[in-house]
Each structure stands twice: as structure tokens, then as C-alpha cells.
Amino acid sequence: MGGRRRRRRCGGAREMLRVAEKYRATALTASPPVVVAMARWEEKIDLAALEFVTCGGAPLHEAAAHQFISRFPGVELRQGYGSTEGGGIARMIDREECLHLRSVGRLSQNVEAKIVDSVTGETLSIGQTGELWIRGPSIMIGYVGDEKANASTFAPSGWLKTGDLCYFNQDGFLFIVDRLKEMIKYKAYQVPPAELEHLLLSLPGVADAAVVPYPHEEAGQIPMAFIVRQPGNNLKEAEIMDFIAKQVAPYKKIRKVVFTSSIPKTASGKILRRQLRNHAIYSSMSRL
Template identity: 55%
Template sequence: MEAKIVDPITGEALFPGQKGELWLRGPTIMKGYLGDDKATAETIDSDGWLKTGDLCNFDSQSFLFIVGDVAFILSPHSLQIPILYFSLLSIGVIISPTNPDDSSSDITRQININKPVIVFTTSQSSHKLINGASNLINRRTVLIDSPEFLSLLTRYDENKYDVINHGNDVVNQSDVAVIIYSSGTTGPNKGVQLTHRNLIVVTIATARVYHPTDHDHDLYSSQPRPTRLVSLTTRSLAGVFGLTVMMRAVLQEETLVLLETPELQEILEAVDKYKANYMPVSPSDVVALLKSDSTSKYDLSSLIFLWCGGAPLSKEVAEKFRDKFPNVQILIGYGLTETGGTTAITKGPVEVTRLDSVGRLSEFMEAKILDPITGEALFPGQKGELWLRGPTIMKGYLGDDKATAETLDSEGWLKTGDLCYFDSQGFLFIVGRLKELIKYKAFQVPPAELEHLLLSNPEIVDAAVIPYPDEDVGQIPMAFVVRKLGSNITEAQVMEFTAKQVSPYKQVRRVSFINSIPKSHSGKILRRELVDRALSANFSTSS
């Protein structure tokens, strides 16, 4: 249920402590009075608010938060989001943002894990909460695009109203600041807990990369560096990449342009209009800029550098991009949600030319390469699993001690699950993934989740999902399916079946039928055999 206190004369929304008429809105509000349209219109307004006729007020306890409370945030890009984030973080409230493109089932699961005391959403995203309505009982819901919320940003007077009452609690650097959901290795998403210290360190570190000192003013480009940088982003503020971009821009007093749509034409128009200097991108964005014939129609001369992360970028694509845009440097980075974001990046005049590497480690991070079988430390040039340790490493997975213990050892080392190596100069190279995640654009897709879904179809007796390379998005989920005897289910029907039940980035986009799924003696799927089979065959592309 939503509620607001309204001045009965002016109709303005009132603050806690002020008396006015109570208005209510929610799924239990009546449809109207039978046979009395006039009374219905007088009682229920056009937006569905029921005028109770009761004189009421909310006291300040209605907005009382304590350190460690969780606020769940479901919203697309909005100028209200940075304000909301920093306001809540400043009083020790843990923010747990999620992508509005996620499915209702994913969102409901996150709410059940987080146990938030309040939910912030928008009128266009609130329908995603309906399926989980039973899990939202006794949790306040605030629409951040409502006139009532927006009025707090323009009418608040700290000498008159204590809208957010948080007592005298102290916020420590070791306190959890944000819960961001990452897929982990297999299975459902896991809630990554990052502390205030994690965010402080990674924000300062990334700010140093993009704001070199005066004697390094020409570090990335021969172009004159503007007094105030303009950052343009389409990255979701619910992910660690977008969150880092936003915090760094605020720290450096940059102009931050939030673009809700990721469409290329809108991005080009925004770069031209706002004279953007910096833009975080995924490899698919780089490919789109490279292949587009529309780039010549816009003035992109303000661009100085792109920060590319979230998925692998091939050396060939990076070189072609440099040829097309010689004045724009691509800074290639590597990081995980579990590491608070970027832990390695190409920076400086030498490193930005190494387009085959993700750069050197950030100054605050330790790393080692271990043999994934023996656990022995390896030398430069030898491939093994990358382990990381430093002040940005997560506190753990919320409510999943087993997964935390499997990922973090007793000495604070994070096992990334990625197959990597360092060269003799300290450059890091990502070879592949020991983990089974599929990197679709900047998203991570666990194959096991899709396999479980496919097996729920009565016409499918077995299934395996693998990453299939795609130049535009990095990788797409490809399913090998064993049909039930006598079944005539088609590729299109398999893809439609999954598309109806998962978020867009998790959809199966290529299907091959097979007689049996290759497995080890212990029953594990031999994915490498399926990957080799897929790459050697000429499967027809399904859209």
C-alpha cells in the first residue's frame, strides 16, 4: 500500500509531522461505488488515489533508519538515483539496486534474500514487484518519480523537517554499503556485499586513472583537456561498473550525463550535444561504433577516452577502432563484482598501446597465478587461475556462507575462476574462464540456470548450455538439446520457451539438437567437447 498526507485546501503533499487528509493507493482499493459514478469520482482520483477523509499525520519514525537497514532500489536511469544512493549511504543504509530488465522471479528472489525495510522504485518499474507482493508485506514502497518524492528534493528545509531520521548511529568503513547481485559460477545470482571501504578505495583509484596530475596532462590524448570533464554513461547504476562510474564522476566534480537508452544513435547524439569526453563501454559498444556508418554524421571530437570492461575485447577490434578513431584511447580493464570493480587497467602512454592485455594491476591489489589442479604458484608466462587480494575485495555473499568459503580463503584471497597469466612486465592476460559463465555484453549468464529451465520442458530429456562467440555481444547462450522420443519441438520453440521465463540477456539464442549430452564418469557435462563441436559445425543462426 502507498500513502500520502495531502493539504485538504491546496492539495500539496505534506511532510512527516504535518496534519492533512490521508490518501491511499494499492491493489486492495475498491473499483468504485455501484451505481454512483459521482461519488466514485469524488473519492478516487484519476491516478487511483483513495481520499479517506481522515485527518492524519506520519511522525518522523515513519522514515527512521538504522545502520545496516537495507533499501531495495528498482529503477532505470534517473537523476534521482545518485541523490538517493548518497543519501542512504551517508546514514549507513545498505543499498541493493537491481536492473529493471531483470525478471520478476529474479527480483522477488533478491528481495527475499535482502529483507529490505523499504523499496524505492518508479511507476514504470513497480509492476515487477507484483509477483512478489506477498514478500513485500510491511515493507514501505516509495515511487521516486512521484510528485511527493520529487518535492523532497526541492522543498526540504533541514531546520524545519527531519525527513530522514537516523539517530546518532556511526557508519564505519567496515560496514556493508551495497549489495550487488552477481551470477557467481553456477546457479542463481548471489548477493555480493561491498563495504564502504571497498567503495572508497576503488573510487579514488579509478579517479587517479582518469584524472592524471598536471605533468601527465597529455597521458591519453594530444587534445586539450577540458577544465571539467563530461562523462556520459548508459551503464546500469545497479551494477558495479555503472556505480563506480557514477561515484568517480561525483568525486571529481564532473558533469555526469545519464542516458537511459543504449541505442547507438542516441549515444552519438548525446556525445555531440553534451560534448562528452569520457564514456564507459562494453565490447559490443566498441564494435557498434566501429561498424556504424553514422558516426561521421556527428561531432565526436570531444571524446578523449573510452573505458572498456564487462567482457573480453579482441585485439583485432581494438586495433580497427584505433584506426577509425585515432584521437580516442581505449582503456581496457578487468574486474569482478566481487573485487569492487576494476582491479587491472591499461593506463599511461605505454599501457594503452597494449591492446592484447587488460593492463597492469591497480596499485592497491595483490595477485598470484595458481595451478588449478595442484594449487602451486606459477611463474610469469604460465597459465593458471587468477587469485586476488586487496582492500576492494568483497566481504562475502549475503546469506551464502558456503559460496563465500569456496570463493574466499582464510587469508583473504579471492579465487576468480579465470584462466590468466602475467608476462615478465606485469601485464595481465585473460585466456578464458574456469568458471562456466557466459559473458553476454556486460552481463553474466549461468548455464546451469538455463539447463534447469530447459529440463522443465516435457519435450526435452536432456540439455547443456555453452557460450558461443559473437562479435557484437561477446558471447551468446547456445543450447544443445536432446528431444524426447517422438517430439518435434523446433529450435524456435526452444528459444521461445526460455525467452518467456528469463531476463533478455539470459535468452538462448542458438539451438542444436543432439542424441546425447557428453558427460564424465561422475556425471559432469563435458562442455569443452560441446564448444569444439559448435565451433567446427555450421549451425544456422536463429534470432
């Protein structure tokens, strides 16, 4: 899945890097797929003038960030976070901040934020995960003519509900855990796919991974992993399940694995989870 789309993205990355080399670019803005392509670039290219790359649009996995830094040790990899409704919410601005590879930086100027329990509405503290609410002069004031959307998006006092599960550390760095609507409902628990994907990408032999919910009669949903193996690797389903089971709570364990040639993603690198879910359910039904 997604082979043609991936080739087009790689072609775009190649052209961008050639232009950056020709004109001695000092700064680039890139989506995660382009950052990954840069890190894995095999051809000789001179980017000595490059000072920093700003990355956003989708999560950049820590393994990919390490690979980029190893390839371009003198280039700052600045991650950021924003949305259409909220504008620029957080970003990194210097080399020291760039060392926080799993973070998207600190809050931008004039942005106020808090972490809220999406069930109780309680404001949470440092290190606790909940929905990120934001407000400020750059935040949109509402959807025109859509009162239902406004009611579900905004809280009293002008807070905008981002729909993202996040937490802040003691130094004010923001960490994105997952999208609230992407959570897998296993019995009475919620399982964030991004957490499992991060662990899967640290397993030698895994080139790419995605986790989606799969219908289950007893549990409601179970975590299901789509895995792209590294060339020449022969990872087995049991190895992947055991690797995850040793690192997570029992309710977060991977309970089904599918091997595939590629993970479908948008141009910005966001996983097309609905496409994967539909593929898994359709394939299962066709075998009945």
C-alpha cells in the same frame, strides 16, 4: 536469436553518441557492444573532443579493438577488469598501455594478485595460465550468511578466487583467458572457448562467433561453434573446421558448426552460453 535485443542496444549507442557529440564529451565508458557499434558507425558524427573510451564488462575481441582504433585513431581505448566481489582489479591508464589490445591492463593500486593452478593449488609463474587470486582492502570480506559460498570463494590468508583463468606477461599486464566454469572438458583436456572465439573472429567472413560444449558419448564434451556470417558470405562448415584445426592442438579442434543470425548476449556483451547450449541440445533432440 537476439535480434530484438541487439536493435535496442544499437539504439542506446546511437543516443549516447549523439549526446557525446552535442556536449563535446572527452571521455566515455562503454561495454564491448557499444565499442563495436562505434567502430562500425556509418553516419557522420563529430567526436573530435573525445580523448579516451573505457571498455569493460566483457571481453573485447582484438579485431573489434583494431576496428575502433582505425575509426578513431586519436582516441585511447582503455580496457579494464573488475568484479562485484573484487572491485576494480586492473586497468589501463595511458596511451602506451592501450597498445596491449588483448590485455585488460596492469593491477590497480592496493590490489595484490597471484596465478594459481586450480587443481594442485601451486602458485604459477609469468606466462603460465591458471586461476587469478586477489586480495586487498577493496576486496569483499564475504557473503553474509552463506558459509558454503565463502568456503568455495576464499582461500587462506584472505585470497579471493576470481574464477577467471588468466596470466601475466613479463611487463605486468594481465590477460584474461576464460572463465574457469566455461571450460569445455574434452576427454582429459580443458578447452577455453574464448581462445577459439578469438581465432574464429579472425577468419574473413565471420561476423560473430561463440563456442560452447556439446555432449559427446566418447569424449564427454566437444567444442561446438555458433557462427554468424558476414552479409553475402557463404562460409562452409568444413572451411571453419579446417581453419581452426591448422592453428590449435588436436583436442581443441572445432567438431561441430551451427550457422545462426545472431549470438545471444547480455547488455554488457557477455555471451549467453547456456542459452546456446540448450538451443543446440534441444535442436538435436527434436531431429531424433
